[in-house]
Amino acid sequence: MSSLLLRHLRSQRPVLLRVAALSTVEAAPALASGLVIAAALDQGFLVGSPMVGTAWLALLAALHVVRGLAERAVFPLLSEVVESFRDSLVSRVVGGTIHRAADSRSSHSSTVDSAAVGRLTGQVEQARGLTGALLRTVRPMVLTLVAAVAGFVALAPSLVLIMGVPLLVVLVAFPFTVRALARRRREVVLADEEVAARSGQVLLGLRDITALGVQDRAAEPVIDAAERHAAASAAQGRVEAVRALLTMAGGYVPLLLLIGFGPWLLGSRVLSPGEFVGAATYVTAHLLPALRMLTGTVSGLWTQLAVTLTRIAETTAAPPPTVRDSALPEGCDVIAEGLTFSYGAAAEPVVRELDLAIAAGDHLAIVGASGSGKSTLAALLAGVEEPDTGRVLLGGVPITSVDRGEVALIPQQAFVFVGTLGENLRYLAREATDAELDHAADALGMRPIVDRLGGYSAVVDAAALSGGERQLIALARVYLSRATVVILDEATSELDPAAEDRVERAFAARRGTLIVVAHRLASADRARRVFTLCALGAQETVPRSR
Numbered sequence: 001m002s003s004l005l006l007r008h009l010r011s012q013r014p015v016l017l018r019v020a021a022l023s024t025v026e027a028a029p030a031l032a033s034g035l036v037i038a039a040a041l042d043q044g045f046l047v048g049s050p051m052v053g054t055a056w057l058a059l060l061a062a063l064h065v066v067r068g069l070a071e072r073a074v075f076p077l078l079s080e081v082v083e084s085f086r087d088s089l090v091s092r093v094v095g096g097t098i099h100r101a102a103d104s105r106s107s108h109s110s111t112v113d114s115a116a117v118g119r120l121t122g123q124v125e126q127a128r129g130l131t132g133a134l135l136r137t138v139r140p141m142v143l144t145l146v147a148a149v150a151g152f153v154a155l156a157p158s159l160v161l162i163m164g165v166p167l168l169v170v171l172v173a174f175p176f177t178v179r180a181l182a183r184r185r186r187e188v189v190l191a192d193e194e195v196a197a198r199s200g201q202v203l204l205g206l207r208d209i210t211a212l213g214v215q216d217r218a219a220e221p222v223i224d225a226a227e228r229h230a231a232a233s234a235a236q237g238r239v240e241a242v243r244a245l246l247t248m249a250g251g252y253v254p255l256l257l258l259i260g261f262g263p264w265l266l267g268s269r270v271l272s273p274g275e276f277v278g279a280a281t282y283v284t285a286h287l288l289p290a291l292r293m294l295t296g297t298v299s300g301l302w303t304q305l306a307v308t309l310t311r312i313a314e315t316t317a318a319p320p321p322t323v324r325d326s327a328l329p330e331g332c333d334v335i336a337e338g339l340t341f342s343y344g345a346a347a348e349p350v351v352r353e354l355d356l357a358i359a360a361g362d363h364l365a366i367v368g369a370s371g372s373g374k375s376t377l378a379a380l381l382a383g384v385e386e387p388d389t390g391r392v393l394l395g396g397v398p399i400t401s402v403d404r405g406e407v408a409l410i411p412q413q414a415f416v417f418v419g420t421l422g423e424n425l426r427y428l429a430r431e432a433t434d435a436e437l438d439h440a441a442d443a444l445g446m447r448p449i450v451d452r453l454g455g456y457s458a459v460v461d462a463a464a465l466s467g468g469e470r471q472l473i474a475l476a477r478v479y480l481s482r483a484t485v486v487i488l489d490e491a492t493s494e495l496d497p498a499a500e501d502r503v504e505r506a507f508a509a510r511r512g513t514l515i516v517v518a519h520r521l522a523s524a525d526r527a528r529r530v531f532t533l534c535a536l537g538a539q540e541t542v543p544r545s546r
């Protein structure tokens, strides 16, 4: 969960710096409160100068006005952070859904979980609300804590231990108590699920249980589960009580110590009356409310946000690419036999009775007029479309049964998903090292893009990339994969001729078979064989240049 939020916050550094600057102004009244009250008493009201005392209090009032203005300026910035976080979550949800849709398509199922998208959208809205609420509460709480401690130290340095030690104990223990509480909450949820599951089983067999007269035996597991649930709830309550006591002690112990040592502190002139009231102001007006907020609102919101973001991260993670080893021996021919395909029962076939043999390791260009069926043939060869009649075999295995990692079809529209450049490139090759990524980048001529984006760990903004850059990323992704048959369907259309030449040569030099749907003559020239599609039928030729 933290990685989703932290990654986003890191990308928002400039906005957060502005928030931090305004927050410093916001913290001014909390920082000054005790000092100003001490001065108002010691230099004003307690020495018969009410005007001086009033002037100090007026200064405090002015600081509160400035704080109000700073707070007003901070809110639009906070909403910028929250809204962009929401946008990145939505992109993630949509990206995850596209991955799943792509996966279901390659497994020849057309189901897309649209209900999940709706559910996730609800969770995203919840995460957005919780993040906003947390930023609104955590920020002032941290500000107040820091300002109150700093003000207290400045006012009464001799009393640092009184406030410092209890507070330190609380701040060190707090993360542990949150973790312990999260564990207990999880135990309660699991016990709850167990009660539901066991009582469900009993209810289903109620008639048989009654007929056999084994109610007591049937009830036993349900009672066991209910007892475990009760024990887990009690344990959660105990952790909550300890945590609340511990945190409150952090605020009340300094106050009790201050009151307890008060007569001595005032009698031996360690503190003036004004400083005593000022120190008490820091504890009662700032420290205690901040700690109360920490145990209550903040930890509640934080736990909820953690649960929501973990769920979003789990359900939208890109599915791992197939890792199953290829069942095919190295060097398999692609054979198309009697392929006929039409888009719809009444439509004229786009491909009719087509036979084609592509030897393993070959480099074939498919050419033809616009609309002659090049993309359709590419989709058939990749197993993305199924022919009406005929079949495509890879190494003697029907293409639709072949491990989908064996064949890669790269379309014209390159898809770059939300994530880092490295994640995009490793999508089909999880184990690829940086050196392998470097090799692919150099082979395909995409080194300038890698450098411009700031390396493989840089987060990619697909909208900020040119069409050619997106295509290069999609090409490198497949170049790094273990696909033995690569089909480029106008996958280099946005590259200039020189870049396209480099890419096609790199793929031709790579192991495996290369099929290129050519939109430039040069692509056909580079190929070892050319397959020409035309309205009257298909014919195969060898380029003259070879």
Ligand SMILES: Nc1ncnc2c1ncn2[C@@H]1O[C@H](COP(=O)(O)OP(=O)(O)OP(=O)(O)O)[C@@H](O)[C@H]1O
Residues within 6 Å of the ligand: 343, 350, 368, 369, 370, 371, 372, 373, 374, 375, 376, 377
């Ligand atoms: N999804 C589809 N539904 C119906 N008809 C389609 C579909 N896709 C393509 N066609 C039609 O099938 C024929 C072949 O299209 P295809 O895209 O395979 O040709 P192409 O040679 O790749 O064309 P281009 O070079 O313009 O991309 C065209 O008449 C096209 O209109």
